[in-house]
Amino acid sequence: HSELSRSSGMARQSAGQSPDDVKMGTAAKRYGAWLCNTIADISRCRFGAPKSMAEVPTTLLTPLNEVSGVQLAGGRWPELPTSGPSSEEVVVTLDPNDVKQHMFGFGAAMTESSAVVISASPFRKEILDDLFMPASKGGAGLSMLRICIGSSDFALSMKTYQSKELCPFDATFESSAVIPLLLEAKARNPNLVIIASPWSPPAWMKSSGSLPGGTLRSECFPQYCHYLLRALLYFRSCGAPISALTLQNEPNFGEAAYPCTFLTAEQEADLAKTLVPLLRSNGVDTLVLGHDHNYDIWERAVELLERAGDVLDGTAWHAYMGGPDVLADERLQRSGIFHTEQTAHTHRGRDANFRADIEWMLANVLLGPISHGSRSASAWNLALDEHFRPYVSGGPTNCRGLIEVSKASPHERSPEFFALAHVCHATAAPCGGGSCFRVRSASSRAEGVRVEGFGTSDGTCSVVLHNKTDAAVAVSVQVGGRRGARDVLPPQSLGAA
Helix, strand or coil, X not given: CHHHHHHXXXXXXXXXXXXXXXXXXXXXXXXXXXXXEEHHXXXXXXXXXXXXXXXXXXXXXXXXXXXXXXXXXXXXXXXXXXXXXXXXEEEEEEEEEEEEEECCEEEEECCHHHHHHHHHCCCHHHHHHHHHCCHHHCCCCCCEXXXXXXXXXXXXXXXXXXXXXXXXXXXXXXXXXXXXXXXXXXXXXXXXXXXXXXXXXXXXXXXXXXXXXXXXXXXXXHHHHHHHHHXXXXXXXCCCXXXXXXXXXXXXXXXXXXXXXXXXXXXXXXXXXXXXXXXXXXXXXXXXXXXXXXXXXXXXXXXXXHHXXXXXXXXXXXXXXXXXXXXXXXXHHCCEEEEEECCEECCCCCCCCHHHHHHHHHHHCCHHHHHCCECEEEEEECEEECCCCCCCCCCCCCXXXXXXXXXXXXXXXXXXXXXXXXXXXXXXXXXXXXXXXXEEEEECCXXXXXXXXXXXXXXXXXXXXXXXXXXXXXXXXXXXXXXXXXXXXXXXXXXXX
């Protein structure tokens, strides 16, 4: 912890600040429960900072039952500063016996574009270390990657695994960029999971006769299910097994110049009823998810679940339209909930409102959906270049990557990177290869300090805290009715412990 604190000060000092100017420095060094970061500090420290997470202030993950000098059963507690934080202490409570959903993973999409950009960088190793190494080794610890079955809008070209009906299945082009990086990511984080989504069936199976637009022809349902089975088996044979599959990316959007397919809820339910028995009879236990579209059309997801019966393992969600409160509907709560995509857009400058970007990400992609049962969250492209490329002809030009990669300089982290890193630290690192689950949590000042708590079967608890106020806040964490840690959250800060 002391090394992280010193390096945090050094990073700021190189940007023209002394360590004494750091708002959180003294309190964090003295009380050591967790290292919190003002969102403004995170923004400043991105420029010219070393690429190791240990050298850029993001978070220090410390299980609450192993905090230095603090015992869950009680004992001597450090005194809080008499000045600085507001006088009212915020009490955060975690109940490890009240288990909610088990967590699946948090990360971004390894599109072909992302894989090509990272592979071409002279800083490839540093980039992968930064993204996937655990917090203890200076990384963000991303625990999930989303991949495309075939091509999406972010690819070098539009292609499929079976270009014509009589052509053999061939997914080997994935071995040139995507699969090598999946294996390198898994080498850094062995617990990393992969979720896959098709943007389009092969063109010959569609009403449009092309990858863009159209719908899946009903007579091709069996052939398409075998196509998806072969895709899952191929990735498994390459050492990158798919843990979850969504039936179709954004099935309510079927008009674009890049691969896309329109499917009604009825079509998607029929597809699931054909696909799932086929997968299970071939020894494939991949989770199968429906919807994979926005919050605002949540009633479509409800219809899908009702039509599919108990075939689907849950629904997947994007945050481009609507809000996560719709996930509270009891009909959606009966099966798994997974957030699978949200991009950052170029129309809002990355550095123009760093704080607002992080707060929006927390509310709509991370803590908001998690509070309603989501087991995952995913940004869109893991990496793009400084011109937000490459993308297929007709693809969107306004999507930023989770990181920006330039051949001439080290990569630049986005606001979303830091938000994801904090949640990854709290949900993945304490697991030690085991299962991590959300536990009931509460804040005595919910409007000012947002909290989500997590636990593992070995009794370790962790927490993500977001101080949304403009004042420092004294926080006391209680686990199972016993005091676990006490510290100060700086104004507008995000922390994980």
